[in-house]
Amino acid sequence: MTQWSGYFGLILQGALVTIELTLMGSVLALIMAFLAGMGRLSRFFLLRALATAYIEFFRGTSIFVQLFFAYFVLPLLGLELTPLQAGVLALGLNVGAYAAEVVRGAVQSIGREQHEACIALNLGRWQGLRTVILPQAFLVMLPTFGNNAIELLKATSVVSLISLADLTFQAQVVRAQTGNTMVPFTTILILYFILALLISWGVRLLERHLARGLDGVRV
Amino acid sequence: MSAPIIKVDAISKSFGAFKVLDSLSMQVMPREKLALIGPSGSGKTTILRILMTLERIDGGHIQIDGEQLYHMERNGQLLPADERHLAKMRQKIGMVFQLFNLFPHKSVIDNVTLAPMLTKGTPRAAAEKRAMELLDMVGMADKAKAMPAQLSGGQKQRVAIARALALQPKIMLFDEVTSALDPELVEEVLNVLWRLCAETDMTMLLVTHEMGFAHDFADRVLFFDRGKIVEEGKPDEIFRHPKQERTQGFLKKIIAAGHRV
Numbered sequence: 001m002t003q004w005s006g007y008f009g010l011i012l013q014g015a016l017v018t019i020e021l022t023l024m025g026s027v028l029a030l031i032m033a034f035l036a037g038m039g040r041l042s043r044f045f046l047l048r049a050l051a052t053a054y055i056e057f058f059r060g061t062s063i064f065v066q067l068f069f070a071y072f073v074l075p076l077l078g079l080e081l082t083p084l085q086a087g088v089l090a091l092g093l094n095v096g097a098y099a100a101e102v103v104r105g106a107v108q109s110i111g112r113e114q115h116e117a118c119i120a121l122n123l124g125r126w127q128g129l130r131t132v133i134l135p136q137a138f139l140v141m142l143p144t145f146g147n148n149a150i151e152l153l154k155a156t157s158v159v160s161l162i163s164l165a166d167l168t169f170q171a172q173v174v175r176a177q178t179g180n181t182m183v184p185f186t187t188i189l190i191l192y193f194i195l196a197l198l199i200s201w202g203v204r205l206l207e208r209h210l211a212r213g214l215d216g217v218r219v
Numbered sequence: 220m221s222a223p224i225i226k227v228d229a230i231s232k233s234f235g236a237f238k239v240l241d242s243l244s245m246q247v248m249p250r251e252k253l254a255l256i257g258p259s260g261s262g263k264t265t266i267l268r269i270l271m272t273l274e275r276i277d278g279g280h281i282q283i284d285g286e287q288l289y290h291m292e293r294n295g296q297l298l299p300a301d302e303r304h305l306a307k308m309r310q311k312i313g314m315v316f317q318l319f320n321l322f323p324h325k326s327v328i329d330n331v332t333l334a335p336m337l338t339k340g341t342p343r344a345a346a347e348k349r350a351m352e353l354l355d356m357v358g359m360a361d362k363a364k365a366m367p368a369q370l371s372g373g374q375k376q377r378v379a380i381a382r383a384l385a386l387q388p389k390i391m392l393f394d395e396v397t398s399a400l401d402p403e404l405v406e407e408v409l410n411v412l413w414r415l416c417a418e419t420d421m422t423m424l425l426v427t428h429e430m431g432f433a434h435d436f437a438d439r440v441l442f443f444d445r446g447k448i449v450e451e452g453k454p455d456e457i458f459r460h461p462k463q464e465r466t467q468g469f470l471k472k473i474i475a476a477g478h479r480v
Binding site: 113119121132 | 271272273302306309310312313314316318320321322323324326333334337338366368369382383386
């Protein structure tokens with residue numbers, strides 16, 4: 001009979017790394033999503049082009065390759081990253097590209113009449129965006145952001161390939177040390193699922209909080 | 220005799236191949252109450268939208284309160300207006316929309332205070348005090364904390380009127396403000412317009428299908444058709460003795476549809 005408690009400790013440490021990676025990656029993804037999403041809607045060609053190039057590139061290449069590039073190729077160009085930094089960078093940029101389209105779509109979904117009310121009230125472009133358009137658009141973005149965050153959580157497992165000790169990495173360690181495949185992988189399967197569930201709930205809670213008072217449709 | 224507050228000089232506007240306004244000219248005097256009537260697609264709403272800078276003109280000139288709207292004078296030359304000039308000109312004009320266009324994520328009072336606080340830097344307390352006065356005037360003071368989704372159409376429209384008034388415009392544009400309302404809610408909005416007429420000296424332009432109201436309320440009526448002003452005059456002249464065939468035809472249709480004139 002294997003002494004499992006020590007191994008569970010390992011896996012919990014891995015869970016902490018996964019959570020850390022998910023949180024930091026999500027923050028970067030969120031920033032990139034707004035930068036690129038708003039860039040896509042810019043009046044200026046250069047900003048639109050930059051945003052489009054970023055989105056298409058990071059959606060069009062594999063997260064594995066992006067991670068390997070960040071960890072193995074950037075040092076050759078003089079940029080040395082820790083596994084955690086490389087992981088956050090690759091995950092944040094990758095998921096941010098998807099989420100950027102969510103930002104763009106949500107902002108565009110806000111009706112023309114809201115923009116016109118802003119003009120009629122003489123709000124500046126940025127004032128209207130900040131106080132009228134984005135707060136409404138954010139509510140539209142939230143459910144899909146939840147999806148994106150779960151995608152990001154699941155994608156964190158790729159960092160095990162650059163020797164970052166996340167959930168998946170630790171499961172492999174346990175498997176190697178105990179020879180048991182079933183227990184470690186079943187455990188992390190459940191842990192990933194619980195984490196994803198927590199994200200779902202969190203997003204739904206936030207959504208309900210923000211939708212208070214709005215038309216019943218979105219509650 | 221004072222100068223006109225709105226002077227529209229030979230403006231034209233097309234949407235693609237469709238000419239909405241065809242070399243249109245008109246003048247509005249300060250404090251005048253003007254009703255714009257006509258079939259849909261005749262350009263009457265477009266002229267309001269152009270005055271609110273929601274649409275650009277293809278040609279011609281507009282003066283508001285003695286200043287060019289879409290042009291700026293620089294060293295004796297007329298240049299196209301930039302965003303800053305437009306923002307300055309918009310201070311003189313307010314607009315109320317057919318579909319209210321309230322901000323659904325903001326309470327009634329926040330809808331009213333938002334623009335004064337952002338565009339004029341009015342402190343919150345002063346903005347709220349003023350907002351409560353305006354909401355009181357439109358009979359919505361007791362709903363100040365409500366969200367727009369909790370209001371009826373007529374209530375929303377009254378809030379929208381208070382919101383536009385908060386910026387103290389000299390000119391108010393009303394674009395079919397009762398068209399989206401259930402019949403029993405129309406009157407509460409029209410009553411607010413009467414009150415504005417009595418208590419302020421704003422110039423008011425109304426696009427409306429409420430012919431009875433236009434008759435009683437307006438100093439002057441313009442009948443639009445196909446991008447031109449076909450006929451204009453005092454309400455009695457237009458509604459009782461229209462000279463133009465197109466005006467007669469339009470009014471006949473409207474009466475047949477059950478509107479009181």
